[in-house]
Amino acid sequence: MSALLIATNNRGKLAEFKLIFAGLPCSIISPLDINLELEVIENGATFEENAALKSLSFAKASGLLTLADDSGLEVEALRGEPGVMSARYAGENASDSDRVKYLLGKMEKIPQNQRQARFRSVIAITTPGDLQTELSKGECCGEITFEPRGENGFGYDPIFFLPQFGKTMAEISKDLKNEISHRGMAARNAVPILKKLLQIV
Numbered sequence: 001m002s003a004l005l006i007a008t009n010n011r012g013k014l015a016e017f018k019l020i021f022a023g024l025p026c027s028i029i030s031p032l033d034i035n036l037e038l039e040v041i042e043n044g045a046t047f048e049e050n051a052a053l054k055s056l057s058f059a060k061a062s063g064l065l066t067l068a069d070d071s072g073l074e075v076e077a078l079r080g081e082p083g084v085m086s087a088r089y090a091g092e093n094a095s096d097s098d099r100v101k102y103l104l105g106k107m108e109k110i111p112q113n114q115r116q117a118r119f120r121s122v123i124a125i126t127t128p129g130d131l132q133t134e135l136s137k138g139e140c141c142g143e144i145t146f147e148p149r150g151e152n153g154f155g156y157d158p159i160f161f162l163p164q165f166g167k168t169m170a171e172i173s174k175d176l177k178n179e180i181s182h183r184g185m186a187a188r189n190a191v192p193i194l195k196k197l198l199q200i201v
Contacts, residue, residue: 060131067123081106104147134193140162145158
């Protein structure tokens with residue numbers, strides 16, 4: 001059976017991808033599974049550039065069909081911040097709670113009706129032979145709350161409010177999150193690409 005390398009050691013992301021790609025005819029593995037240690041400097045100006053940079057680097061190093069994603073939060077009132085800096089917004093070694101606290105601090109004086117935001121995700125898939133890369137994308141719109149709510153999810157999920165459900169991303173079930181999230185959408189859009197490429201590799 002073919003293998004698909006997911007270029008992340010983030011357990012939350014891996015779990016989401018494994019659920020969505022469960023029906024694909026391949027084994028889904030992480031860099032840890034093959035003892036691959038690779039630090040990719042994400043210096044792209046866009047999610048597209050960073051995702052492609054990661055998938056290309058890991059495909060070269062592993063010789064496997066590789067999928068990488070770059071995703072983040074864009075807040076309208078902050079002119080699109082944190083954007084590609086989402087993971088490093090509060091500093092290189094900040095925790096999820098540090099990032100949430102930092103963002104809420106910057107938005108302290110922004111009123112309820114101006115707290116619109118969106119999660120964006122770009123997935124890059126690179127084939128090992130020719131190192132060609134294809135992209136798929138997804139986004140999810142919502143609002144930033146005034147304080148964290150919910151125990152599920154990771155990252156900015158506890159402060160990302162979904163008006164249609166009356167809950168934050170961290171208060172909904174994993175199944176619902178995979179159905180409506182930016183990463184879930186990008187992953188579903190990636191399925192036809194993966195099916196095609198798995199016949200080649």
